[in-house]
Amino acid sequence: MAPRAVTDRVGDENAPARDDGAVAQSPRRSDPVVDTSEEHSAIQESPTVAAAAALGGATHTSGADRSSVDAPGDASDDVHPPTPEIAAPSPVSRETSLPAASSAPALEALARPAKTRIMTVSNQKGGVGKTTTTVNMAVALAMRGARVLVIDLDPQGNASTGLGIDHPNGTPSTYDVIVDNAELAVVGANVEIPGVPAGQLLCVPATSDLAGAEVELAGVVVGREFRLRKAIDAYVQSREGEDRVDYVFIDCPPSLGLLTVNALAAAGEVLIPIQCEYYALEGLGQLLETIELIRGYVNPAIVVSTMLLTMYDARTKLAGQVAQEVREHFGDTVMATIIPRSVKVSEAPSYRQSVMTYDPSSRGALSYLDAARELASRDPKPNTE
Numbered sequence: 136m137a138p139r140a141v142t143d144r145v146g147d148e149n150a151p152a153r154d155d156g157a158v159a160q161s162p163r164r165s166d167p168v169v170d171t172s173e174e175h176s177a178i179q180e181s182p183t184v185a186a187a188a189a190l191g192g193a194t195h196t197s198g199a200d201r202s203s204v205d206a207p208g209d210a211s212d213d214v215h216p217p218t219p220e221i222a223a224p225s226p227v228s229r230e231t232s233l234p235a236a237s238s239a240p241a242l243e244a245l246a247r248p249a250k251t252r253i254m255t256v257s258n259q260k261g262g263v264g265k266t267t268t269t270v271n272m273a274v275a276l277a278m279r280g281a282r283v284l285v286i287d288l289d290p291q292g293n294a295s296t297g298l299g300i301d302h303p304n305g306t307p308s309t310y311d312v313i314v315d316n317a318e319l320a321v322v323g324a325n326v327e328i329p330g331v332p333a334g335q336l337l338c339v340p341a342t343s344d345l346a347g348a349e350v351e352l353a354g355v356v357v358g359r360e361f362r363l364r365k366a367i368d369a370y371v372q373s374r375e376g377e378d379r380v381d382y383v384f385i386d387c388p389p390s391l392g393l394l395t396v397n398a399l400a401a402a403g404e405v406l407i408p409i410q411c412e413y414y415a416l417e418g419l420g421q422l423l424e425t426i427e428l429i430r431g432y433v434n435p436a437i438v439v440s441t442m443l444l445t446m447y448d449a450r451t452k453l454a455g456q457v458a459q460e461v462r463e464h465f466g467d468t469v470m471a472t473i474i475p476r477s478v479k480v481s482e483a484p485s486y487r488q489s490v491m492t493y494d495p496s497s498r499g500a501l502s503y504l505d506a507a508r509e510l511a512s513r514d515p516k517p518n519t520e
């Protein structure tokens with residue numbers, strides 16, 4: 136069945152202007168906590184330049200450039216670390232002066248995975264970037280030719296908002312999937328983004344009704360943890376062949392309740408965003424134990440394939456220390472790409488957009504493009520059949 140059409144456009148050309156010229160006044164370069172000694176080693180030297188060029192001629196270099204961060208609450212997305220090359224604020228360095236995605240040439244397509252990758256984006260710690268990662272990875276992959284389904288499994292419905300999908304109570308949603316066995320194809324909505332063909336990026340929105348789903352399923356004895364898996368399996372099967380879905384992202388709530396268990400039961404991979412802040416690793420043990428239990432009893436195929444460091448603030452020693460500690464613990468599971476703290480990333484949802492469309496040449500958008508490329512290049516379960 137055809138997906139529901141949604142009239143709200145992602146990438147609204149009428150979104151309020153945001154080039155506020157605040158960059159030049161940033162006082163943060165003299166902030167005593169500024170420390171740039173680790174940032175170059177902490178950020179991957181990846182080919183951001185190519186992505187920037189494809190987006191319309193941005194001249195970012197990866198590594199040093201992307202390691203610059205925004206001051207929290209600063210309206211600028213262009214607060215660079217005090218390197219001689221870029222410390223002097225200049226209007227020429229404004230990322231917002233670059234063309235929007237709609238006028239940019241098509242991005243180079245990524246290789247499609249051999250089979251559908253179902254990824255649960257999970258971390259029971261709140262506010263670590265699960266939704267931001269889900270939304271921006273999904274859009275970045277779709278912009279690069281992938282067919283992507285986003286399932287919003289959080290009653291807050293933030294992923295739905297970020298993708299421009301209305302989700303008042305009563306909207307066909309993940310609640311209907313989990314509680315009433317509705318088909319994903321019926322409740323999925325087209326996410327409309329310039330340059331992304333209709334049907335290539337779908338979102339199953341969440342409404343606040345979903346908060347009651349766990350209670351409603353409490354009395355169900357058999358199979359309540361497999362509700363989502365059943366729906367995803369049926370959907371993926373229905374789209375086998377040329378139209379095959381490449382990625383399914385499930386945005387989890389910040390808890391380890393039945394909704395998250397449904398997501399873990401359905402997925403092949405777990406993507407864990409880790410905020411580069413103190414306490415980053417706290418609670419991670421509990422999440423990994425839960426995943427172990429799921430592997431033992433519910434879904435033997437699940438692997439924690441990916442960890443992504445988010446909200447990296449290169450001006451603080453702490454961010455570098457956290458990144459280093461996470462890498463020491465988890466090695467190659469941690470993506471080389473790091474997502475910097477960026478005001479553009481945090482502003483985008485208030486315009487019902489991903490940063491990929493809100494400000495495609497911002498460092499946040501370029502970092503998520505890099506992350507998408509890296510994700511596509513590290514399929515942990517290549518189809519060897």
Ligand SMILES: Nc1ncnc2c1ncn2[C@@H]1O[C@H](COP(=O)(O)OP(=O)(O)OP(=O)(O)O)[C@@H](O)[C@H]1O
Pocket residue numbers: 260261262263264265266267268289291293387388389445446447474475476477478480481482484499
């Ligand atoms: N790279 C970033 N730079 C700046 N702000 C960011 C960045 N990533 C996320 N944020 C902001 O941090 C807040 C939390 O992010 P997000 O909603 O993605 O986290 P979450 O893990 O999904 O939260 P929850 O646990 O409530 O679902 C949001 O306001 C978001 O806009």
Ligand SMILES: [Mg+2]
Pocket residue numbers: 265266267289293386387388
């Ligand atoms: Mg969220």
